[in-house]
Structure formats: structure tokens, C-alpha cells
Amino acid sequence: MNFGDSPDEAELRARLRAWLADNDPGLPASSTDDAYWRGQPAWHQALYDAGFFGMSWPKAIGGQELPSVFDVILDEELAAAGTPPRPSLGYLVQGILEHGNEDIQQRFLPGIVSGRERWCQGFSEPDAGSDLAALRTRADRDGDDYVLTGHKVWTSYSDDADWCLVLARTDHDVPKHKGISAFVVPMGQPGIEQRPLKMINGITKEFGEVIFDGARVPAANMIGAPGEGWPLAMTVVSHEREPGELGYVSRYKKVVKELATHVRANPEAYDAEQTRDLGWAIVEAEMLRLHVCRRLSDRLDGVSHGPEGSVDKLLMTQVEQAVGHAALGIGGTGHGDADDTALKVYLYSRAQSVMGGTSQIQRNLVARRILGLPA
Amino acid sequence: MDVRLSPEQHALRDSVAQVVDRLGPKAVRQLDDPERAAKLDAAIAASGWRDLRAAEDGGQPLASGVEAAIVAEELGRGLVDAPFLGPTLSAELRRLAGAPLATGAETVLLARGLSSPVVAAALDGAVVLDGAVAIDAEGAGTALVLLAAGGGHMLAEVAVRPVDERTDLTRPTAVPSGTPAPLADQARVLTDHDVTSWTALGLALTCADLVGVMRGAVQLARDYAVDRRQYGAAIGSFQAVQHLLADAFVAMEGSRSVALHAAWAVDALPPDEALAAGALAKAYCARAARTVCETAVQVHGGIGNTWECLAHVFLRRALMSSDVLGGAGANLARVLDHHGIGSSR
Known part of the structure; x- marks a missing residue:
């Protein structure tokens, strides 16, 4: 210990x-x-x-x-x-790593890890958000290729991605979870349109929409077999919930440190409530660091991710939103000031309870899969 | 960094859990069963858990803060109505002062409101003892107080008598019934660092107790939600109830992480940093525990508001553990102070 x-x-x-x-x-x-x-x-x-x-x-x-x-x-x-x-x-x-064969791993992973190749993730669709398995983007076989038709949304970093990990329906005659396949799709080709999404804090580069209309992907770029896209999707989204995987502790700690520096420099400018919000942000950010220490230590036993990821996502969300409230309280809303960084930090924090699976979905998973409550 | 418990620590947890599950109160009426309580007290006395912080030959404690916290957590989970926190904090003071183990059941005296130890300026303690409370005082004949002496503190003991306080139904309090007398055999004067280190242990142990209380309360409410049926279905199948319980579980898990760190910090970090770790953990755990126990009451509906339901026993124990050495507010102020930020305005 x-x-x-x-x-x-x-x-x-x-x-x-x-x-x-x-x-x-x-x-x-x-x-x-x-x-x-x-x-x-x-x-x-x-x-x-x-x-x-x-x-x-x-x-x-x-x-x-x-x-x-x-x-x-x-x-x-x-x-x-x-x-x-x-x-x-x-x-x-x-x-x-978990679902790709040796060939797929060797072709694609070194580029992701080194940062030489940029990736995005085409999972969500306008009509398939929390209910991801309802996705309608289709991949139709045509010779050695599949042809993609559909509309993806919340596709982070899609504007400068080289590759997109796409979930698409390849079989329409089986239950919805079973007809989905996963593909590594090259982005620089005709038949793909990328549109930026402007978020509530004004940023446009992080999120986007991707429309596939006749884009082609070689069959050799399928991860796993046809119809095996859903298990891969579950692996990806469960890791996407883990603060240890995401590295967000440093983001929160950095903001908290900057806010504390402001308050120390001019303590008289802040009232008890603003100071208290900062205190809770300090506590929450440190909690997440220690919690990640616990989770990553458990991995030394070979314990992999499971439904605990939903617990961690909910904790991480509380942290991000506590830090957001502290930023709003101390940085202010920027009246008469062109610098609205604090307001942007706050507004961005509202997305944390949605992205990567909403807090409502995470609570469902904790209730059913950890607490064993009946459906 | 590797914060997994060792095999020995897992074994300790298991052995405490066995005693708790065998002899702890399973229903409110069992709190009034003196035979069961006496067996539980005897089992804990025989285990040596109350002496984990007693000195071994070199003056170091027999076990680290982590072991003491493991015991505290399991006792909290099982609503154990036999002393542990009080005797452990007393043993720690005696160890730090180089004094021998107490001969009878002993606890510590905290100042009015419980957020700090009693520090008497002189032996004539009539004023400073006003409102002072001995915590976790079942069976205790005496309690330790700090006496300002030689630029530091000496230990004094004061006789205590039980009072009819019913905040925590598992750990009664007592009040001073005499004047403090210095302990006879004290090898050294306690420094401010010693008092800081002792406070860090107290914060770590109360956090561990709160984590245990949260675990017990979540389990109680979860089991009720599975059993209780309305509209032809278990209430635990309704999303509104599921989300309450999920949030309670998540709050407990976050608390567990900070409490573990606070327990480790007691012996591994310098006193000021151990105190900061304890304060941060206590702020988090105290806030979480009240909400989690309130959730346990709510999930039980009307029954949860009756004396016979264990939910309020968890809530009451949480309120006591929160108050001991300060709750969320007092410890948030300590956290801010550690970061060079005053919280006075």
C-alpha cells in the first residue's frame, strides 16, 4: 500500500x-x-x-x-x-487491441500511438445516441470493398482525421446488436463530408458531423468478423468512461491551480461562496487523482475494466462540473471583458455529463450491473 | 505507487468482517441486547484491534494507519456498538507521549462541538472542560485531555460519566465528572507536530468509519429496494430509485479513494501533509455520508422514518463521525488554508 x-x-x-x-x-x-x-x-x-x-x-x-x-x-x-x-x-x-487481428493492429496502432495519424470515432448518429445499437449507417458489400451511407454525429476531431473508426450495419435481418460491423475508414476520399459543430462555448474544432455518401472502405479494414462490431463498441465506450484512460486529471488540476493562484493574489476580491466553490474543486480534483491511483493499481492484478467505468465516469463528471462552477465563480462571466475563458470552461463542463454516455445511462449501468437491481 | 491492500491487510479485513457479521446488531432492537453487545465487546478486546496504535519497542505504532482504518471501516459498516475510535485515539496519544497503555477503558475528550481536542491551559480546567465531550465512551472510566506545558502539551486524564445523548445509537458519549490529573509516566512533551499527526489519524479513522457506514447504508437500501414491491414490481426496478442508489454508490466509491489515501498518509507523510490529506478526505466523506444515509432513509419510504428501521442508525452514526474533528465545513477550511487561501469571509 x-x-x-x-x-x-x-x-x-x-x-x-x-x-x-x-x-x-x-x-x-x-x-x-x-x-x-x-x-x-x-x-x-x-x-x-x-x-x-x-x-x-x-x-x-x-x-x-x-x-x-x-x-x-x-x-x-x-x-x-x-x-x-x-x-x-x-x-x-x-x-x-482487444478486437483487431494482428494485421489490423500492425497497420493502424503505431500511427495512433505516435500521433502521426489522426483518428476519429464514427459511432453516434442523429437517431442513435444513448441507444447506439439503433444506428442506421449502412455498409454494403461491393467487390473487395464496402460502400458506406449514413450520418454520424459528435465525431470528435473529424475535421483533420486521417481515419475514422466507423460502426455500420452490414446485416439488416438480425437483432439490432448483431448486425453491426466495425471498419477503419480512410477519411480523405470522395463521398465523405465533414461539418463542424459549434458548441455552446463557441468552440468549433472538437466536435463534428460526418456524412457518408458512397465512401468506400476495403473489406480488409473490417475489425473482427461481420456482425462483431457491437462488442468492440462496448470495449471502446467503456474505456472512454475511464479517467485513467482519458488523462483528464491533469486538465482539472491545471484549472484549479490557476484559480487558486488568482484567489491567493487578491483574496479580498472573493466572497465566502466563491472561495468555498474553489475549495470543493480542489477536493474533487484530488479525489479523482486518488481514485485513478486506485483503479490503475487494480490493473496490476490484471483486473480489466468493467461496470466500474460507469462509477468513474460519474465521479469524473462531478469533478469537471465542480471545477466549472469554481471557474464561473472566480473567473466570472466576463462582463465588459473580452476574456471569457472562465465562462467557456464552465460551459464546456456541461457536456461532460453527456459525452461518452450520459449520466443517466451510467446510473442505469451502476444500478443494474453493480447493485444488481432488477430491470 | 501501488495502492492495493496487502494479503495481510485483506486477511485483517476478513477477520473483522467475520466478527461484525457474527455479533454486530442486525436490527434496531438488537441494540438493546446487552448479552450480544458484551460478546461483541469481548471479541474486539480479545482481537487486539484497539491496540493497533500502541507503541512497540521503538515507539512506532504496532500497525499503520491503513490497518486501523481497515478495522474502522468494517466496524462502521456493521454498526458496531463497542468502542474502537475512542480507545485507538487514546492509545495514539499515549504512544506519542511515551506513556504506558491505559489500565482501564479510556477514550479522548473533545472540545464543545467535537471539532478539536480539549487543550487546557492549566490543571484548573473548569472553564475549558465546559461543554467538552468524551466520544465513543461506552464503558470508559476516563478520557485524555491535552494540557499546555513546556512549549507543548502533556497528557492529563479526567474521569467521565455517561450522559443520555442519543445522537449515535452505537457509540454513546460521556462528560467530565472531575478535574484533569496529569498522567504519571510521560516520557516526553507532545509537540504541535504530534498533535497534528494525532488529528490526522483521527480524521483518517472517522473517514474510514464513514465509508463503512455508507457501504452498510447502501447495502441496506439496495436490499430493501429488491424486496419491496409496489405497482406489482420491485421498487428497485424503477429508474428513479435506481438512480438514487447509483448516486449513493458512486459517492461511497469516491469517498473510499480519499479515505484510503488519508489512512496511508498518517504514517507515510509529514504531519502537515497528513493533516491536509485527512482534511480533504473528511470534507469529501462527511458531505457524501450525510447524503448517502439520507438516500437510505428515502428509499425505505415511510418505514425509513420509523425508529425500527436501521437506516437512521446509519445516519446518526454518520453525523457523529462527521462531527468528530470537524465535518465538511471545518475541513474544507483546513484544505483552503493548506493551499494558502483564507476562508474567513
Whole structure:
């Protein structure tokens, strides 16, 4: 039982800290400024090239096969240095690792891990949100290819993606979960239209819609067999709920640290309620760090993800929204001021209880799969 | 970093759970069964769990804060109505002062409101003891207080008598019935660091108790939701009830993570940082525990508002553990203070 660093961990921390001191990309927060997304590929590649990204993944795909607890150290040091968080795409890697054959893994994973190839995830549709299995995008066989027709939404980073992990219906005559297949689709081709989505805080680069109208994907780019898309989807979305996979601890800790600095510099400007909100944001962000320590330690036993991911997603959401409230209270709503960063942080936090599966869906999963309550 | 419990720690948890499940109160009426309570008290006395923080030869505690917290959590889960928190905090004070183990049942005295220890400026403690309360005082004849001495503190003991307080139905309080007398054999004066370290242990143990209480309350409410039928279906099949219970479970899990860290910090971090870890955990756990226990009452409906339902026994125990060394507000102020932010305005 040790929350402290082992000698190996201390060595990594020191090396990381020294590297970060010289390599802050100086990007704005991803949640507040589109400029972040323009700089993110270079940041990803720099982190990877320095040996600090994808540390727990297999060596064959560019990882180092270190215990995933090293990622907690990464998140702590990124926050302390005030740099952006690590890119959040572990859920794609985990999905392809679990469900892709050797060929698929070798063709695609090294590019994701190194950041040389950009990826997006085509799951949700306008009529298939929480009820993902109701998706209607179709993939029809045509020679060695499949032809895609359909409409995807909430397709993060789709504007500059090279590849899209698409769920599409290949069999219309079986129950809805069983007729779905997964494909790795090249984005740069005719028959794909990408439209940005402008979110409530004004950012346009993170989310998008993708319309497939005759786009082609080689049959060899199918992950698993026809009709095996649903298990892959479940792997991906369950990892997408895990703060340890997403690395959001550093994002929250960074905002909290900045807010605390503001208040320390001018304590008289803030009333008891504003200060209390900051206090709760400090408590919540630290809770998540410690919770991730617990979860990643459990992985040392080979314990994989399960319904606990829904618990973690709900905790993470509370943290993000507590931090959002503190930002709103202390940063203010920006009256008469062109800098509305705090307002943007707050508004962005409202999406956390929706993205990656709504809080209502997570509560359903906790109730049924952990507490064993009847359907 | 590896925060998994060791095999020995798992074994300790299992052995505490066995005693709790065999002899702990399973219904409100069993709280009035002196024979059961005496057996439970004897089992805990025989286990040595109350001496986990007593000194071994070098002055170090026999077991770390993590082991003590494991015991506290299981006792909270099972609503154990035999002392643990009080004797453990007393043993820790004696260890820090280099004093021998207490000869009889002993606890500690906290100042009015329970958020801090009693610190008497002099032996004539009539004023400072006004409103002071001995916690977890079942069977206790004496309680320890701190006495300002030599730039630090000495330990004094004061006789206590039971009172008819019924906040926590499992852990009665007592009040001073005499004047404090310095302990005879104290090897050293307690420093401020010692008091800070002791407070950190108290916060860690109350957090662990709250986590246990939350586990017990969630289980009680979950089981009721499976059994109780309305509209021809188990109420646990209704999403409104499911979401209440899911939120309670999630609050308990977050609490578990901060409480574990606070327990580790007691011996692994310097006193100021251990206190900060304890305060952060206590703020989180105290806030969570009240809501979780309120949920347990709500899920039981009308029955949950009757004396015979265990839900209020969990809630009452949570209120007591929250108050001991400060609840959410007092500890949030400690957290802010640790970050250099005053919370006075």
C-alpha cells in the first residue's frame, strides 16, 4: 500500500519534469480555444517522441509495456507544469487491441500511438445516441470493398482525421446488436463530408458531423468478423468512461491551480461562496487523482475494466462540473471583458455529463450491473 | 505507487468482517441486547484491534494507519456498538507521549462541538472542560485531555460519566465528572507536530468509519429496494430509485479513494501533509455520508422514518463521525488554508 513513488517512478517523474520545463507548447486549453486543436498533433508527437505517451501499451505498437500507474505521474506533472493534458485516445487503442487481428493492429496502432495519424470515432448518429445499437449507417458489400451511407454525429476531431473508426450495419435481418460491423475508414476520399459543430462555448474544432455518401472502405479494414462490431463498441465506450484512460486529471488540476493562484493574489476580491466553490474543486480534483491511483493499481492484478467505468465516469463528471462552477465563480462571466475563458470552461463542463454516455445511462449501468437491481 | 491492500491487510479485513457479521446488531432492537453487545465487546478486546496504535519497542505504532482504518471501516459498516475510535485515539496519544497503555477503558475528550481536542491551559480546567465531550465512551472510566506545558502539551486524564445523548445509537458519549490529573509516566512533551499527526489519524479513522457506514447504508437500501414491491414490481426496478442508489454508490466509491489515501498518509507523510490529506478526505466523506444515509432513509419510504428501521442508525452514526474533528465545513477550511487561501469571509 503505497501512494508514493517507487525508485523507477521517481526517476520517470524527474525526467518528465525536466523535459516539460523546456517543452511547454504554450497552447490554450482544449475546452476554450480552437487554437488548441491546431497545435495538438505536434504536442502529441513531441510527448510520444520523448517517451512519455502510450507508456503502458505493447512495445509492438510503440508502447513501453510499463504499468499503467505511470500515467498518473504523467497527469500530475503535466498539471504541475501547466502544459496541456495528454491526448485522450486510449479507448481507441484498447478497442483495436482487444478486437483487431494482428494485421489490423500492425497497420493502424503505431500511427495512433505516435500521433502521426489522426483518428476519429464514427459511432453516434442523429437517431442513435444513448441507444447506439439503433444506428442506421449502412455498409454494403461491393467487390473487395464496402460502400458506406449514413450520418454520424459528435465525431470528435473529424475535421483533420486521417481515419475514422466507423460502426455500420452490414446485416439488416438480425437483432439490432448483431448486425453491426466495425471498419477503419480512410477519411480523405470522395463521398465523405465533414461539418463542424459549434458548441455552446463557441468552440468549433472538437466536435463534428460526418456524412457518408458512397465512401468506400476495403473489406480488409473490417475489425473482427461481420456482425462483431457491437462488442468492440462496448470495449471502446467503456474505456472512454475511464479517467485513467482519458488523462483528464491533469486538465482539472491545471484549472484549479490557476484559480487558486488568482484567489491567493487578491483574496479580498472573493466572497465566502466563491472561495468555498474553489475549495470543493480542489477536493474533487484530488479525489479523482486518488481514485485513478486506485483503479490503475487494480490493473496490476490484471483486473480489466468493467461496470466500474460507469462509477468513474460519474465521479469524473462531478469533478469537471465542480471545477466549472469554481471557474464561473472566480473567473466570472466576463462582463465588459473580452476574456471569457472562465465562462467557456464552465460551459464546456456541461457536456461532460453527456459525452461518452450520459449520466443517466451510467446510473442505469451502476444500478443494474453493480447493485444488481432488477430491470 | 501501488495502492492495493496487502494479503495481510485483506486477511485483517476478513477477520473483522467475520466478527461484525457474527455479533454486530442486525436490527434496531438488537441494540438493546446487552448479552450480544458484551460478546461483541469481548471479541474486539480479545482481537487486539484497539491496540493497533500502541507503541512497540521503538515507539512506532504496532500497525499503520491503513490497518486501523481497515478495522474502522468494517466496524462502521456493521454498526458496531463497542468502542474502537475512542480507545485507538487514546492509545495514539499515549504512544506519542511515551506513556504506558491505559489500565482501564479510556477514550479522548473533545472540545464543545467535537471539532478539536480539549487543550487546557492549566490543571484548573473548569472553564475549558465546559461543554467538552468524551466520544465513543461506552464503558470508559476516563478520557485524555491535552494540557499546555513546556512549549507543548502533556497528557492529563479526567474521569467521565455517561450522559443520555442519543445522537449515535452505537457509540454513546460521556462528560467530565472531575478535574484533569496529569498522567504519571510521560516520557516526553507532545509537540504541535504530534498533535497534528494525532488529528490526522483521527480524521483518517472517522473517514474510514464513514465509508463503512455508507457501504452498510447502501447495502441496506439496495436490499430493501429488491424486496419491496409496489405497482406489482420491485421498487428497485424503477429508474428513479435506481438512480438514487447509483448516486449513493458512486459517492461511497469516491469517498473510499480519499479515505484510503488519508489512512496511508498518517504514517507515510509529514504531519502537515497528513493533516491536509485527512482534511480533504473528511470534507469529501462527511458531505457524501450525510447524503448517502439520507438516500437510505428515502428509499425505505415511510418505514425509513420509523425508529425500527436501521437506516437512521446509519445516519446518526454518520453525523457523529462527521462531527468528530470537524465535518465538511471545518475541513474544507483546513484544505483552503493548506493551499494558502483564507476562508474567513
